[in-house]
Amino acid sequence: MLKSKRVIGVLISGSGSNLQALIDECSAPLFPARIGVVISNRSHVFGLVRAEQAGLPNYWLDRQEFDSNEAYDTAICDKLREHGVELVVLAGYMRLVRRPILEAYPDAVINLHPSLLPSFPGAHAARDALDYGVKVTGITIHFADAEFDMGPVIIQEVVPVHQNDDEETLLERIHNAEHRHLPYAVKLWAMGRLRIEGRRVKILPKGDKVREDT
Ligand code: GRF
Numbered sequence: 001m002l003k004s005k006r007v008i009g010v011l012i013s014g015s016g017s018n019l020q021a022l023i024d025e026c027s028a029p030l031f032p033a034r035i036g037v038v039i040s041n042r043s044h045v046f047g048l049v050r051a052e053q054a055g056l057p058n059y060w061l062d063r064q065e066f067d068s069n070e071a072y073d074t075a076i077c078d079k080l081r082e083h084g085v086e087l088v089v090l091a092g093y094m095r096l097v098r099r100p101i102l103e104a105y106p107d108a109v110i111n112l113h114p115s116l117l118p119s120f121p122g123a124h125a126a127r128d129a130l131d132y133g134v135k136v137t138g139i140t141i142h143f144a145d146a147e148f149d150m151g152p153v154i155i156q157e158v159v160p161v162h163q164n165d166d167e168e169t170l171l172e173r174i175h176n177a178e179h180r181h182l183p184y185a186v187k188l189w190a191m192g193r194l195r196i197e198g199r200r201v202k203i204l205p206k207g208d209k210v211r212e213d214t
Contacts, residue, residue, distance in 0.1 A: 008034070012092055016047020023035060088110070138159045
């Protein structure tokens with residue numbers, strides 16, 4: 001077991017299959033991060049059950065109980081801090097994160113999106129890709145900023161669209177890619193191997209400084 005794992009907080013809104021991928025990877029002794037807390041903006045989602053089953057602190061915070069989005073995100077931030085979180089992972093979190101979180105976690109909020117951004121932003125990326133008729137779509141893992149599905153791209157992977165796909169079959173292929181890449185992005189961050197330069201994110205070689213020609 002690594003002596004000092006970095007602590008991540010995972011925000012979810014749904015089934016939490018990406019949370020599960022993180023739970024599984026984080027359980028490996030040499031994985032450089034662990035999950036400190038899971039927070040959902042929706043009640044009774046399966047992601048909270050997964051967190052509970054993994055013995056992780058987990059909370060549902062109800063937006064209705066707060067006067068504003070800022071107040072809501074301040075409450076989330078308080079919970080993240082209470083659990084020593086250093087990196088916030090938006091794993092199927094269907095809300096925009098606001099200033100309180102972004103300011104408390106500069107360059108340390110990662111979002112996952114089921115398309116090759118900037119194509120098909122929004123809540124129905126797979127359906128939109130099918131409707132458009134693209135032959136490939138994919139996944140994007142990126143640093144989050146104050147706009148939906150923006151922010152510097154860390155990892156993208158292409159996912160083919162098959163001609164008999166419906167939303168369910170395409171989403172299944174997309175999820176497989178997400179489950180492989182989200183833990184890897186967290187690992188890169190935890191190892192200090194991500195460097196943001198404007199809109200570009202450089203992945204530093206292991207245990208080395210970035211070479212200018214990489
Ligand atoms: C993922 O496809 C993610 O890209 C999108 O919401 C989905 C969440 O799935 N934002 P899950 O809750 O991790 O199963």
